Amino acid sequence: MGQLYKHLYFQVIVAICLGILAGALFPAIAPTGEMMSKIFINLIKMLIAPIIFLTIVLGIARMGDMKKVGRVGGKALLYFEIVTTLAITIGLIVANLLQPGKGIAFTNTDTSAVAKIEKAAEGFSWTEFLMHIVPSNAVESFAKGDILQVLIFAILFGYGITKMKESGPALLLTFERISEVFFNVLKLIMKLAPLGAFGGMAFTVGTYGLKSLTPMIKLMGCVYLTMFFFIVVVLGTIARMYRFSLWQYLKFIKNEILIVLGTSSSESALPGLMERLEQLGCARQVVGLVVPTGYSFNLDGTSIYLSMAVIFLTQVFNVNLTLLQEITIIGILMITSKGAAGITGSGFIVLASTLSVIKVIPIEGLAILIGVDRFMSEARAITNIIGNGVATIVMAKSENAFDEEKYRAAIGGGHKTI
Secondary structure (H helix, E strand, O other): OOOHHHOHHHHHHHHHHHHHHHHHHOHHHHHHHHHHHHHHHHHHHHHHHHHHHHHHHHHHHHHOOHHHHHHHHHHHHHHHHHHHHHHHHHHHHHHHHHOOOOOOOOOOOOOHHHHHHHHHHHHOOHHHHHHHHOOOOHHHHHHHOOHHHHHHHHHHHHHHHHOOHHHHHHHHHHHHHHHHHHHHHHHHHHOOHHHHHHHHHHHHHHHHOHHHHHHHHHHHHHHHHHHHHHHHHHHHHHHHHOOOOHHHHHHHOHHHHHHHHHHOOHHHHHHHHHHHHHHOOEOHHHHHHHHHHHHHHOOHHHHHHHHHHHHHHHHHOOOOOOHHHHHHHHHHHHHHHHHOOOOOOHHHHHHHHHHHHHOOOOHHHHHHHHHHHHHHHHHHHHHHHHHHHHHHHHHHHHOOOEOHHHHHHHOOOOOOOO
16 A cells, blocks of 8 residues: 555546646636646647557558458447447437436526537538548648548558568568557656646636536436446446456556546547557457547447437427437437547537437537536546447457457456456
């Protein structure tokens, strides 16, 4: 116990608590807190594109079989669609049962910020999204940190190396060493995680204030409860089916979970999650393909939140949806939640576009959610990162690309499922 203060997870927990106190007692600290949080997140983002690129290239080049790459990618996308659809459905059911929007009035609400969201939703085009996936300039993709574009370029680059025959191994050795450099830099940056977590919490509480939560406490409680249920029951069941312990996995990535909690950004834990999954026994090529793709297409927490937000707004405006309309909502969110991947503020853009299609809920209702959205973003981001890790382990096991001995060593020798 005397060495507890040296552990990163303990430092981050203390930083989160101090950040909440600082934001509540000294709201003026919010701009400084935002700066600290953004600097930390930017330091992590700086490494995301090169780490993803190197991990995928090395994985594919070592695998040498593009048919296997296609099979893993196809299976992952199918898994993502099934699980996120389940998340959307659970969100709708819980919101209908608990009715978090009942009794909340749409009065004295500033709707000025909604206009920008509505405009962004109108500007979204599936054609543009599909064209955006394939980079026209690889250097620009790295500069912008566009995960999907870097993923596509890395797959092609890895394929190119597999065709180099005898000259390929020398290049791979160089990439291995460069990859090691980036992970060493990551370890250094992670030491600053407590400062990033403190800043993120101080900014959130200092800007929005704990008092702003009072009228929306029921919605927040429902969202957090639903995501806890999804993680324990749905992801727990998947873990049992594939014979690994969800609890041991969560313990193993506790640092990444706490960093996401403090910064409200799942991207801040992406490189660390990839490294941890390799340590847990997942093959590099599977980690490289599934995690970056999952960050765009496997947003379990976001899916739950979006479905609950739609039903919440119907309750605020006393709109009674038919079963067919609710099924339609599931269908719309299945598509739009994928289409806005990688767009800043995509949650509200997806919500706005969904309301526009349904046409029975005033889009101005988004103004109610804007004030408390930041307080629910932690739950979304944590559920997203946990779900993507589970998906990666499932894909690795289904492809016989999971090292059981490495897994047992990583979790301390135990192999109990929960």
